Amino acid sequence: MKLHINNETSRLRAVVLGTAKSIGPIPTLEEAYDPKSKEHILANTYPKEEDMVEEMEAVAEVLKKYDVTVYRPEIIQDYNQIFTRDIAFVIDDKFIKSNILPDRDQEIEAIDHVLKQIDPENIIQLPEEAHIEGGDVMPMGDYIFVGTYKGKDYKDFITARTNIQAVEALKKIFPEKKVISFSLKKSNTIAKDNALHLDCCFQPVGKNKAIIYKGGFLIESEYEWLVNFFGKDNVYEISRDEMYHMNSNIFSISEDVVISEKNFTRLNTWLREQGITVEEVPYAEISKQEGLLRCSTLPLIRD
Template sequence: MKLNIQNETSRLRSVVLGTANSTGGEPKIEEAYDPKSIEHIKAGTYPKELDMIAEMNAVARIFEKYDVDVYRPQTIEDYNQIFTRDIAIVIEDKFIKSNMIPDRSKEIDGIQYLIDDISPNNVCTAVSGNTHFEGGDIVLHNDHIFIGTYKGDDYDNCIVARTNMNGVAYIRELFPNKIVKEFDLKKSTIDPKNNALHLDCCFQPVGKNKAIIHKEAFKNKEDYQYLVDFFGNENLFHITKKEMYHMNSNVFSIDDNVVISEKNFTRLNNWLRSINITVEEVNYAEIAKQEGLIRCSTLPLLRD
């Protein structure tokens, strides 16, 4: 299998799209591992499997419209396999397995059939059990790799902290010719409106030189300013706390002029169109209840 991912926006050719088949139903509160899922469990509004299947199939149809090869995980019964972004990441021609929280450790098994088709020399696995990272925290931008992390002393007890500095160091070691920049993100295990679960929950490049960003998600002003200086403030679309909560930055680019976005993101979608980006709108509000959206449910394998 051919792999090549340099950034978030070049023309997409192949992708793994998660599956909502046999997710195991509504978890108990103590089984949930993000505050937004807990919020909806308590409210009785946790998403139904059939609704999530329909939302994901709509995204699959858009990929087919643009002649993108779509792979799906093999179903593991009663197991959530929606968010394929986190189980691995492709950087250049390397397929890098994530070191995830134990509750999600079996998700990689669903795409083992794809891994078996990749040259073993291009499959990377972190040896150290204390090296943690998930794909949602890793955003590629040509010669830069942006990584969300959490530097708090309570990392080991913070279930919404998914990438540590050992993970950052591992990626830096794999790609010594890239500029690897980490960003310390704000985390909350109880309030989804103040929790940046991954970097793509508060930051996302679009087009050739623009990005979506939520300033308050960054613990350090210097980290936020780094991105302002890098992209230019005029090229940034700032989303509000409410918009971050609804996952506005978690869109997905098929090309630098085509983005898949949730249809209710009116302000964002209008801005995207104003900069000559075609917006393919989908319903994804049910899946969003699990603190993930379109980018979270995709694992790109090949871009031009």
């Protein structure tokens, strides 16, 4: 397999889509990795496996409709394997394994059938001290945008997933690219104040547009840099509630086709106004775990 990912929106050809099968029992509060999951555990509204399986199959059908090659993880009994974006990411022809939460390290083994198709020289394991998850990494042509948290209290936030050591490691691997980091707001307890990953508060879409939530950025000048990068007229601003429901976490099949949650009425209307075809799917149950469409996809090849 010849990997190729240079941006977020070029025509998708191959992707790993997660699975909700055999997700296991509802986690305890201590086992939950994010404040939104905790909310739903406490409210007794944590998503059911059968509902999430149905949601993911709807995405698989859309991908197949557009002739995308879809790989799925091998099923591990009683193990959450929905969010494949966390476990690895591709930039150019390099497959970079994430250093993620220790409880989740089996997830990469479940896509070994995919890794076997990749030249071993193009599979990179970052240094142990470089913590990173794919939701924080956005290839943008000559740029790589990276969400991070640089505070001295990094280790106190289970929601801080990418550190500055990982940003520096990416600079070494891709010296010809401009690696730009963005400090994100973190909260272990309030989901509406937590940008778990960069794609929870920002995502490019279409030819030159972006979805963005200002409140997800810790440093206003970094948010302003992004707005200037795309141009104010090309930026779609979402509200705190829309960020909470994961409006910036849609997924592009191409510059003119996206998969989006069916309840994102305002966003989907705007996307269509930009000439983009919106393939709507139900994904509200999966969003209860603070992840959506981009989180559950790991693109391998784009044109």
